[in-house]
Amino acid sequence: MTTPPTEPMTRLRDALRAMMDAPLRLRGRRGALGSADLDRLSRHIILPTVAVTDEEIARAAFQDRGTKLARQEMWDDLARLIAETDAARAGTPGGESASLLLAFGARSDVVAMTEDALHDGAIPDLDGIDAMEALVDEFAGDYPVAAVVALAHxxxxxxxxxxxxxxxxxxxxxxxxxxxxxxxxxxxxxVDAAGDAPSVAAARCALLRAQPGHGAQHVADRYQHLIDIDPASPRHMRGLGAAVLAAMPGDYRALELEARRTAARTGDIWGAGAYAWVYLDALALDPGALCLLDPAFFIDGLRDILARRRDQHTANLLAAFCAITMRPDTARRAPVIPARDALHACLPWLLRDHLQELHPLIWTQALHRPGAGPLPPRRALLSEGRRTALRAIAAQFADDIAQGQSIAFSPAGMYMLPSL
Incomplete structure (x- = not known):
């Protein structure tokens, strides 16, 4: 009897699944491993790398569209497109708002001239922003144009x-x-006429950064309105955490309260995911916020996020957070240790169950504190991100690699292969 052509593939798939289900040995040797050891072990990791991701392509497409329409003075088309993407709550695969990306592109030339002048120690010329101001009068009552000019200011x-x-x-x-x-x-x-437009609500939240001194409750109220009208975007929840932390530096009670409030308000969409989203950028800015964090609730949030967002942008983002932002810190205070270690310990299941390809720029971003200074060229960032990710994976599975296994990733998941 002739073997059906699909049977070998079935046997291979079953074998891979069996390898994936096998227990992974994590015996903590990574503490004694140096960079050279990790680089050697990482040669046994098979992980496809995507240098230009769908998320980057989508962001660039919206930004470039906004820039092009502004340069060609096609403000009617730009205003209509921003209003349409606002109404549709359109966004990138990673949840970035399309209307805000369009607005960013539309004002980028004027803002860049201001920033270049200030970097050179000169007073910026106001001709660009004055020309944009004239558009507000020309498009009186048109909220997208007003929002673009306000965001430029x-x-x-x-x-x-x-x-x-x-x-x-x-x-x-x-x-x-x-x-x-x-x-x-x-x-x-x-504010009232276009109160349900995410671009207007987001601009009012961005304004808080330009007008420091607001209390945490005022900050939270503005962000909660934005989240209520656009709950599917994680960017707003991440912004809430960072903004509340900035409003009350060193006092983490408001951050914990808003993380729980946001989780309760968005439970039908994110489950516990909003609790993790609100904390994500805040912890990158100030690990001291771990002191009030509920690790179990946060980990439930990670699982709920990945149950709803199965894309590789999100998988890389959360894996890099647990691997790099939450990596062990010998200088940490004793009360912070359990929470940090619990989050870092999520890395094995994040890798095993969710990672299929590497997005190196996300891992590079995890190395740098948000808002840090100028970054190296893109090629260097890609190289740094890949090296960082492979070292983190090698550290987790050092014993398995040392015993002759290779770690491989594919759309079927993570599995182990005998090294050649």
Whole structure:
């Protein structure tokens, strides 16, 4: 009897599944391994690398579209497109808002000129923003145009505060305050008229960064409105955590409260996922926030996120967070140890059950504190990210590799192969 052509593939698939289900040995040798050891072990990891991801392509497409329409002065088309993507709650595979990416592209030239001047120690020319201001009058009552111009002012206000040396220039504080005040005035007429437009709500949240001094409750209220009208976007929840932390540095009670409140409000969409989303960027900024974190609730959140978002952008993001942001820290305070270790210990199942391909830039981003200074060229970032990820995986499965196994990843999951 002739063997059906599909039978060998069936046997191979069953064998791979059996290998995937086999218990993985993690005996903690990674503490004694140096970089050279990890690099040697990482040669036994088979992990496809995607240098340009679907997420990057989608972000670039929306940003480039916004830039092109603004440069060609096609503001009617841009306003209509922002309104349409707002209404549809359109976004990238990773959950970035399409309307905000369009708005970013539309203002990027004007903001870049301001930032370049400040980096050079010069007072920026206002011709660009003045030209955008004229558009507000031309498109009176059109909220997308007002939102784009307001966001440009917000970026410029932040540049005056954040770019090294800018605060020492003549009238820096007054100029920053002027841009922030102008942004607030531009948004005010649309708070009620376009109150369900995520781009307007997001701009009002961004304005908080340009006007420091608001209390945590005020910050939380603005973000909760944004999350209520666009709950599917994790970007807003991550922004909430970072903003509440900035409003009350060193006091983590408000952060814990808002993480739980957000989880309760979005449970039908994210399960416990919002609790993890709110904490994600906050922990990257200040690991001290672990002191009030509920590890079990956070881990439930990770599982709920991945049950709803099965894309590789999310899998890489959460694996890099647990591997790099939550890696062991010998200088940490004793009360923080259990929570940090519990989150870091999620890495094996994240790798085994969810990782299929490597997105190296996500791993590089995990190495750098949010808002850090200028980064190296893209090629260097890709190389750094791949090396970082492979070392983290090698550290987790060092015993298995040392005993002659190779670790392989595919759409079928992670499995082990005997090394050649």
């Amino acid at each position: 917000i970026d410029m206000a932040w540049a005056w505060r954040a770019i090294p040396g800018a605060s020492g220039l003549d009238g820096a504080a007054i100029r920053a305050a002027h841009h922030a005040a102008r942004a607030e005035a531009l948004l005010a007429p649309h």
